[in-house]
């Protein structure tokens with residue numbers, strides 16, 4: 372199950388889930404490159420973890436831009452000479468019904484959530500195919516791919532697209548790259564906090580109500596996803612491919628009333 376010394380790239384690795392994954396993988400001895408469009412947060416996180424003796428670097432990227440993604444992957448190779456695993460996790464959310472969205476909204480969400488994951492995969496796969504051994508790409512989807520959340524049509528559609536992409540990539544790159552999804556439920560992050568804006572109650576009250584409904588009786592924490600990603604990129608998960616691991620504390624099986 373060991374992941375020590377694996378070189379791992381985490382996109383969106385400087386906030387919420389991605390920051391939790393960066394921390395967990397660093398603690399487990401991975402050489403982590405956290406990448407995002409949050410320069411200040413990324414530099415601070417890498418400096419904090421380096422000061423604790425871990426190997427963590429920050430690379431600035433806009434995943435919606437292919438040239439930027441290409442440069443990010445090259446930077447990882449310049450730093451470490453190989454790339455064992457990627458957690459392709461950067462994502463955004465916008466609220467609204469189909470009738471509310473403009474072309475800018477559509478391009479923003481699809482550009483980061485769908486196109487961003489395409490560019491990451493496009494530039495990571497050839498590196499893994501050229502290396503010894505099997506690489507792993509873990510993509511963050513969401514239970515939103517399965518649930519028709521009110522006012523989430525654009526976000527839900529973007530996440531469902533990723534599940535189709537995972538199934539195809541597992542076949543197309545068989546033998547050299549495993550491609551797996553992690554599908555979080557309700558995870559305590561800045562993105563989740565943003566979804567509470569405009570409600571008539573404080574965030575803490577909303578979180579407590581939601582936690583009471585989740586079978587494990589708590590919100591997920593970024594570290595919960597970090598533990599799952601650590602397992603999925605380990606050799607212990609070498610028979611797991613082309614599938615989605617749901618991390619929702621038991622929410623999906625709940626009855627719809």
Ligand SMILES: NC(=O)c1ccc[n+]([C@@H]2O[C@H](COP(=O)([O-])OP(=O)(O)OC[C@H]3O[C@@H](n4cnc5c(N)ncnc54)[C@H](O)[C@@H]3O)[C@@H](O)[C@H]2O)c1
Nearest residue numbers: 383386387388407408433434461462513555557558560562
């Ligand atoms: N929080 C939840 O409950 C939840 C549930 C299901 C899925 N998710 C998914 O988990 C992932 C992480 O979300 P989070 O909750 O940690 O949110 P977050 O807002 O805390 O983090 C998002 C990260 O993505 C990065 N990012 C956004 N646009 C980018 C771009 N163009 N280029 C590079 N980086 C970019 C941000 O800088 C940030 O680091 C997302 O894909 C999200 O859809 C979250």
